[in-house]
Amino acid sequence: MLFSFSLVVTALVTAVSASNVVELVPDNFDSVIGKGTPGLNLAPVYEQLADAFVHAKEKVIIAKVDADGEGKPLGKKYEVSGYPTLLWFDGAGKHEKYTEGRDLDSLVAFAFRILITRASISKKVGVKSSIPAPPPSAVVSVDLHNFDEVVMDPSKNVIVSFTAPWCGHCKNLHPHYEKVAATFQPESDCVLANINADEQKNQQISQKYEVTGFPTIKFFSKGSKEPEDYEGGRTEADIVAYLNKKCGTHRAVGGGLNDEAGLVAQFDSLAHKFFTAQSSARDSVYKEALSLAATTGAAAKHYIRVMEKVTNGSAEYVDKETKRLNSILAKRNLTPTKLDEIKVKINILKSFVEDRAAEAKDTISREASEL
Numbered sequence: 001m002l003f004s005f006s007l008v009v010t011a012l013v014t015a016v017s018a019s020n021v022v023e024l025v026p027d028n029f030d031s032v033i034g035k036g037t038p039g040l041n042l043a044p045v046y047e048q049l050a051d052a053f054v055h056a057k058e059k060v061i062i063a064k065v066d067a068d069g070e071g072k073p074l075g076k077k078y079e080v081s082g083y084p085t086l087l088w089f090d091g092a093g094k095h096e097k098y099t100e101g102r103d104l105d106s107l108v109a110f111a112f113r114i115l116i117t118r119a120s121i122s123k124k125v126g127v128k129s130s131i132p133a134p135p136p137s138a139v140v141s142v143d144l145h146n147f148d149e150v151v152m153d154p155s156k157n158v159i160v161s162f163t164a165p166w167c168g169h170c171k172n173l174h175p176h177y178e179k180v181a182a183t184f185q186p187e188s189d190c191v192l193a194n195i196n197a198d199e200q201k202n203q204q205i206s207q208k209y210e211v212t213g214f215p216t217i218k219f220f221s222k223g224s225k226e227p228e229d230y231e232g233g234r235t236e237a238d239i240v241a242y243l244n245k246k247c248g249t250h251r252a253v254g255g256g257l258n259d260e261a262g263l264v265a266q267f268d269s270l271a272h273k274f275f276t277a278q279s280s281a282r283d284s285v286y287k288e289a290l291s292l293a294a295t296t297g298a299a300a301k302h303y304i305r306v307m308e309k310v311t312n313g314s315a316e317y318v319d320k321e322t323k324r325l326n327s328i329l330a331k332r333n334l335t336p337t338k339l340d341e342i343k344v345k346i347n348i349l350k351s352f353v354e355d356r357a358a359e360a361k362d363t364i365s366r367e368a369s370e371l
Contacts, residue, residue: 023063023064024071024074026070026073067085068083099166100171138185139177139181139193140193141195142193142195143201143202143205144201147195151225152220152225156189156190156222157191157221157222158193159191159193159217159230159243160193160195160217160220161192161195161215161216162195162197162206162211162217162218163198163214164196164214165196165198167198167215173215176234176236177192179236180243183236183240183251183252183253183255183256184247186337187247189247190247197214198214215234217229219242219246236254240252244258256329256336256339256343257347259347259350261343261344261347262299262343262345262347263347263348263356264299264300264303265356267289267292267299267303267348272351272355273285274307274310274352275310282310289304290304306348306352318352322349325345325346325349328342
């Protein structure tokens, strides 16, 4: 059970005309808590969870205490010194402090993690919430015991966020960091890790890497494990762009690959030259591509295949195949590996229609003029 001793919570709850949150005061606290009924109080979004469990009030309690008003003795009893304070109470009345994020996703993730550890939410309390369990985190949790094993792995590029549970900026970073970790899951050599640097057992790690504030983010490349301070923005887009540069990847914000994935500059030029040439001139471009493919290996196979399809069919193949693959990609019902393969094919098909070499020159000229 999570209890929020908070003036802010009280103000929010009184604005709700029909609340499913239980109001606790000294007179009724002991009759509710420790009677075998676990519950949650999630400020400021606990109203949503209260609604989710409204069908099982006898088995799940979501409650609040105004520790600066009538509930002040309870605040003193449980050593509440700041607001809001969140405490998890199990069905036997034992409690522990909740120190993670206070958004709905973080609170739900915590609740399910606690309950799944002890069983499952349905087995634990005999009821199912209408809120789905969150997906497992793609961020690797490290501490004193496994830090070197994960971060110092010479085959991995690892970015590490040094955070503290009470840090507001860390809580703001968390959802962005989680999304980036999910996006980079297909990249086996690019790892996103997190360490609770404020935990006592991990403080020697913080001292070793001169962490003086939270969050601190450092990048450990597989070529050199000398940490590099990350000083960029803390949005999903910022971190994705940084990791693409450092890891040599082409991941897109929101998942999947970006429009540059799978492209080979020399073949881009030949692809457009082939597509715009007269039929009689395409054979020489195709032979040039085959000769180049002998030295570039697998990266050339999609370019060669498109040239063969156009030669044996028609120029309409590029447009039709692009539409077909985009339709498959939009459904997102294949494995990440298959979706990446389709995105690469789409990018290469685009090279036949567009003059990427000219576009690149224009971009360079424009950037130079802006300096």
